[in-house]
Amino acid sequence: MTTENPLTTLYKEADGSKISTDIYLPQSNASSPRKYPVVIDIHGGAFMLGHSRMVSIPQVNDCLDRGWIVLVPNHRLCPGVNLLDGPMRDIRDLLAWIHNGHLDTFLKDHGPYQADLDNVAAFGTSSGGHLALSLGFDVPVPVKAILSLYGAVNFSNPLWSKPIPHVAAKLPQNLSAEFLNRIYDEIPIPTDSSVSLEGQTESGASKGPDFSKARDAFAFTQIAGGTVPSVIYPQSQSTDPGFDLVDPARNVSAGFPPTYIVHGQADTMVPIDLSRDFLGTLKGAGVECGMTEVPGEEHTFAAMMKVGSQTWWLQREGFDFLEKIIGKGPN
Numbered sequence: 001m002t003t004e005n006p007l008t009t010l011y012k013e014a015d016g017s018k019i020s021t022d023i024y025l026p027q028s029n030a031s032s033p034r035k036y037p038v039v040i041d042i043h044g045g046a047f048m049l050g051h052s053r054m055v056s057i058p059q060v061n062d063c064l065d066r067g068w069i070v071l072v073p074n075h076r077l078c079p080g081v082n083l084l085d086g087p088m089r090d091i092r093d094l095l096a097w098i099h100n101g102h103l104d105t106f107l108k109d110h111g112p113y114q115a116d117l118d119n120v121a122a123f124g125t126s127s128g129g130h131l132a133l134s135l136g137f138d139v140p141v142p143v144k145a146i147l148s149l150y151g152a153v154n155f156s157n158p159l160w161s162k163p164i165p166h167v168a169a170k171l172p173q174n175l176s177a178e179f180l181n182r183i184y185d186e187i188p189i190p191t192d193s194s195v196s197l198e199g200q201t202e203s204g205a206s207k208g209p210d211f212s213k214a215r216d217a218f219a220f221t222q223i224a225g226g227t228v229p230s231v232i233y234p235q236s237q238s239t240d241p242g243f244d245l246v247d248p249a250r251n252v253s254a255g256f257p258p259t260y261i262v263h264g265q266a267d268t269m270v271p272i273d274l275s276r277d278f279l280g281t282l283k284g285a286g287v288e289c290g291m292t293e294v295p296g297e298e299h300t301f302a303a304m305m306k307v308g309s310q311t312w313w314l315q316r317e318g319f320d321f322l323e324k325i326i327g328k329g330p331n
Contacts, residue, residue: 006072009106011097012090014076016188019090021073022052023103026064026329028112035116036329038098039068039322040091040135040143044126044300047078047087047152047232048219051192055125056302058312062319067329069113071098074191075131077215078232081189084246091131092139095120099141119326123147123318125302126270133248136257145325146259147318149302150270153278155229155236155243159271166268168224172211180221182214190215223269252281258288260321262314264297292317 006022013019026036041060043050052072063070075090097103099117107113122132122143129151135143154160193215209216222228229236229243236243244250259282263275275291282289294301294314305311 007106007110011073011102012093014090014189017076017191019074019076019191020052021071021094023106024060024064024070024072025107025111025113026067026069028330030112030330033112033114034330035114036067036069037119037121037326038103038115038117039063039070039326040094040120040122040124040132041070041072042075042091042122042124042128042131043072044124044128045077045193046219046223046228047083047127047130048215048222049077049193054303055128056305058305058307059302059319062316066319066323067331068326069103069107069115069329071103076189076191077193079218080184080186082235083233084235086189087127087131088134088246091134095122095135095139095141095143116326119144121145121147121322121326123149123322124151125149126300127152130248133259134246136248136259137251137253138245142255142257144257145322146257147262147322148259148275149262149315149318150264150267150272150275150299151248151261152270152274153247154249154274155233155247157274157277159274160229161226163226164224164269167220170208171217171220171224175211175217175221179214180218183218186215193219249278249281252285252287254286256282256285256287258321258325260289260318261291262294262318263291264294264299264301266296267299269299290317290321 006024008020008022010020041055043055052074055072060070073094076086103115120143122135124132129148132146209220211217222231233246261275263272279291292314294311
């Protein structure tokens with residue numbers, strides 16, 4: 001197996017949506033099954049874009065070198081389903097799927113691998129960072145550690161409703177409401193889109209969004225207009241409970257898993273102050289935590305960074321934090 005050709009299996013079906021996860025296995029020369037830490041790697045895309053093949057393969061390889069089994073799941077995409085009932089529910093169901101023994105059942109046919117259920121961690125970029133954090137609360141067994149790379153938190157902060165002019169400048173002028181709203185007609189709810197927030201396509205190439213597709217046009221229109229939180233979770237517009245059920249920043253307690261944050265100092269899409277404030281919330285609750293600020297980096301830098309660069313080594317501090325908590329896999 002290579003990172004170009006991971007194993008894939010369904011972990012869930014919901015209202016006609018077949019939801020899969022890719023599985024990457026570290027090298028093993030063992031003659032009998034051995035337990036390996038498991039890391040869930042969740043793609044970004046503003047909860048509306050992307051799929052499991054749109055993650056940083058160098059990051060996956062780094063995890064494999066540490067002896068971890070890596071799961072990269074798909075999830076249903078907003079706005080045809082809301083954040084809580086769609087992406088968060090799906091990723092939480094993946095964690096339950098692992099703990100209920102289904103990953104081990106799948107692995108029996110693929111080598112000497114067993115999941116170390118005492119050492120399951122999660123990380124993700126952008127919206128994937130939020131979904132990784134959502135595995136730290138309101139779940140029967142939280143993950144043991146979390147890494148959020150420029151993750152979406154603090155949804156009630158005014159920064160989330162601030163328009164982003166450089167994104168708006170890319171939008172065509174003739175996008176009608178009728179065209180944009182076609183996204184609500186997609187049944188079953190899709191679990192993949194043709195382009196990610198980072199600009200990656202299915203082939204892994206990097207290019208801009210295709211505004212002839214309603215999903216691309218809708219997502220970038222919301223990002224440009226500062227309306228993402230209200231679109232992905234319309235329930236937040238009511239005064240009670242608002243964002244209480246979906247915002248990690250409102251669900252931190254002393255029992256929250258150890259958490260590390262990596263964020264670019266030049267991020268204009270999820271401003272770094274959101275992560276700085278979240279770090280303060282973690283510290284205030286006594287949670288083991290840390291943060292690396294990456295100089296000069298915009299949002300989505302993980303998709304474009306070069307192995308060996310300063311950015312590479314800085315973001316890798318987050319994975320060193322995970323390793324400190326969950327350990328390495330067996331040699």
